[in-house]
Amino acid sequence: MKEMILWERPLARNTGFAFDLMKGQSVRVTSQTIIDFVCFNRENLRERFDQARTKANQRKVFLTTGDMLVSKLNNTMMTIVEDTFKEGHHDLQEGMCSRKRHELAAQRGVWEATYGRPLSEMPSHGCTENLSGVLAPYGIALEDVPSPFNIFQDMIIREKTGVLEHSPIRPKPPGAYVILRAEMDLLAALSVCPDVSVGGTTGATIAVLEPER
Numbered sequence: 001m002k003e004m005i006l007w008e009r010p011l012a013r014n015t016g017f018a019f020d021l022m023k024g025q026s027v028r029v030t031s032q033t034i035i036d037f038v039c040f041n042r043e044n045l046r047e048r049f050d051q052a053r054t055k056a057n058q059r060k061v062f063l064t065t066g067d068m069l070v071s072k073l074n075n076t077m078m079t080i081v082e083d084t085f086k087e088g089h090h091d092l093q094e095g096m097c098s099r100k101r102h103e104l105a106a107q108r109g110v111w112e113a114t115y116g117r118p119l120s121e122m123p124s125h126g127c128t129e130n131l132s133g134v135l136a137p138y139g140i141a142l143e144d145v146p147s148p149f150n151i152f153q154d155m156i157i158r159e160k161t162g163v164l165e166h167s168p169i170r171p172k173p174p175g176a177y178v179i180l181r182a183e184m185d186l187l188a189a190l191s192v193c194p195d196v197s198v199g200g201t202t203g204a205t206i207a208v209l210e211p212e213r
């Protein structure tokens, strides 16, 4: 089906954005670095995307074209209709980066080992602050922001031990995109992650698409 762009906007690195997405509309997310993506049922903002249900219901930990984002109430919220990130996988294990997470890693002396960067590159804030900031006007508290679908976040998962490691694999310039179609009316939000482990310096572009009638 042919689609037209309703609107499109650039997003700077380490910023967030929230927007409405009606059933049948799609969002196209283009980036070279990680995007933390969450969504909520527009009619009941307490119904949120759920990492666990999304994994368990589909019996997999990597999502791509044809896979769904599922809520804790087992409703399909979105379907991935296109995914051009072929170099790696998207993540459903990690939460969101935050200043507190970074400070805790630094206090434990593992920041540089975790992120593979000098401590001087610790960002002042991260996806937690970005998402909670843009969702606050909707009455959504930080505690109620779900762990996201981490688009373009390639993780190494050790099969026998379950150990997680950051991978440097990201979309090659000028970036890859993922198109997600809303299966219900949604409030969606995303954060352009500072993506410290690859020294991310790029922003992202999002576009909302609607089927032509």
Ligand SMILES: [Zn+2]
Residues within 6 Å of the ligand: 034, 036, 096, 097, 098, 126, 127, 128, 192, 193, 194, 195
């Ligand atoms: Zn982040």
